Amino acid sequence: MHNPQLNKDGELTHLLSVEGLPQRILTQILDTAESFMEVSARDVKKVPLLRGKSVFNLFFENSTRTRTTFEIAAKRLSADVINLDINKSSASKGETLLDTIDNLVAMHANLFVVRHASSGAPYLIAEHLQRIGRDDVHVVNAGDGRHAHPTQGLLDMYTIRHYKKDFTQLRVAIVGDILHSRVARSDIHALTTLGVPEVRAIGPETLLPKHLDKLGVHVFHDMNEGLKDVDVIIMLRLQNERMTGALLPSAGEYFRHYGLTPQKLALASPDAIVMHPGPMNRGVEIHSAVADGSQAVILPQVTFGIAVRMAVMSIVAGN
């Protein structure tokens, strides 16, 4: 099956998912991001790589944080950035997703950053662009349904590489609501592609997708067991709406079993790092003492995220 993210030369033309990308492309993105870290430290935080190009932030689902980091990244690449909050405009007038895309292409959009509540929506856009012969317009997935959040996955890899250097000796645990998490899926594919020998998923059965083992993941229901000797802990956000159904009894019981406390953190390797894609629910999935502790690298993740998004946008728009 043709991978719609790659052009005929095997180069990245859209970033839709980490799945199916070869290690060399992931490494290229991380290396490029590293070169951009220095830009953000300058007085004039700009490089002219996307000068004259238009980046459209198409957010069909609200997310101030992710949209802001993409906006900053695009501006540091000297692109023109247009933010569209689709919830409030065309969708309510009955315009279809692809009609919206056609209109924006007619306005000479060069790159779409897409956030959508339905898994696969960015694929639909990428395939449509191919069908109408616009391989000069690119798509970056900023989170689709439960499917993927590849730039978050990549910034997590950047963070891990920054602190741990080598992927091939690591134990990484992902804790929490993996079923509904696009971040977890992107992390899992990125970790396995980059050669992490042991990826663990920790959570109750109600929050773990079926057949996780097929993705090369070891499943744990007991957090104390799952955290033993891990080098990296990725905590996931637990959405409030998960509390109202039959998935979990209460935030309190969840925190007792799957919240990251200093006691549980002590089971991990002494130099383990703690990550979180944000925004955090303190007291639900993570104890404040851990979130603010010396092992947390949650704020550096945000900083790295801008460099990684610069890297992704410059690579896809350059190919």
Added chain:
Amino acid sequence: MNIVIENGRVIDPKNGVDRSTSLFIVDGKVAALGEAPAGFTAEQTIDASGCVVCPGLIDLGARLNSIEAELAAAVAGGVTSVVVPPDADPPLDEPELADRLVHRAKEIRKARVLPLGALTLGLKGERLAELVGLKKAGCVAFSQAKAPVVDTEALLRAMEYANTFGFAVWLQPQDHWLSRNGIAHEGEVASRLGLAGIPVAAETIAIATIVQLVRDTGCRVHLTRLSSAAGVALVKAARDEGLPVTCDIGVHHLLLTENDIGFFNPHARFCPPLRAQNDRLALSTAAASGLAAICSDHTPVAADDKLLPFGEAKAGATGLEVLLPLTLKWAESLKLSLSDALARITSAPAEVLGLESGQLAQGAVADICIFDPEANWQLTPEALKSRGKNSPWTGYMMTGKVKTTLVGGRIVYQA
């Protein structure tokens, strides 16, 4: 009109006929095979050289959103009888609606239409529809289409009432609660793509409930569109027990699995969902062994309703014109004989419906399909008469092309 179909390979699975011979039609009925009946003079001769002459296909499930186009599609696909589920707009829950559908189909004079009446008003699973009135208007059985009856007591009463009059009830086994949020088989692919899953238990729980109610009421039940190996096993056990239960499988489920979703292909969205490879194999075995009939589950979907993210796209595929070639493709993969393959779409569905058609015995109604089993054609939107151009097979080559279709001894389609 007296018609002779010459030089064809006549296959009549029900009666074990498979030989090159002539078929004679008098007054809309099969008059003889081989030798012309006494005093027969052909008013029309159809040359079926290189072709198979078989009973017209009976499709146990096809939606006729635009009735003229879809009935033209049916006969172009060799389908001479179409069972129409009641999930039209409005649902077929009043005798007048059934009456109008039957009347309209007769005017169009293409395939025969066998409507399923709604079991409950508005298919809501609450109040019974007027089953006797619907039956008089031409409904052949009663169904909820794809809408489950959530209230088990309502289902029990509906089956008791239907059984009072000897009516059959057709149900798609899918538990409401386990399927309401799902969009794909709860398996590896759904986990990978982040699609909400529908577990196999949605099907097995519904079958277990229905089978128990059959046991209690004696109501004749036909289970539509099985999707899982575990579901097949439950139906087989019920049959072995001697319960009046039959089942069918949509032809796409014999050939496709969850893996065909690929990168969110909305044309691989079905209800019930495409399941895993072991499920597909069990369905295939069920169809090959005669446990299940095969149907198209023809569901025309407008292009705009498929050009959406997977979870928002409407489920279903066009089917009437691919039922024959896809059944042949399936049979070829199992090395089944042509006769065994055709039985699944002719005599087996006739048996489900309790009809005399689906065969070519002397005196049988002359509903006949003549097709070239070797002819290849490419599935393109233009190649389809149906308004439903939605297919996971678009661009693929199909083998088996219908040349002529007769309904009641009248030519209703000629390629």
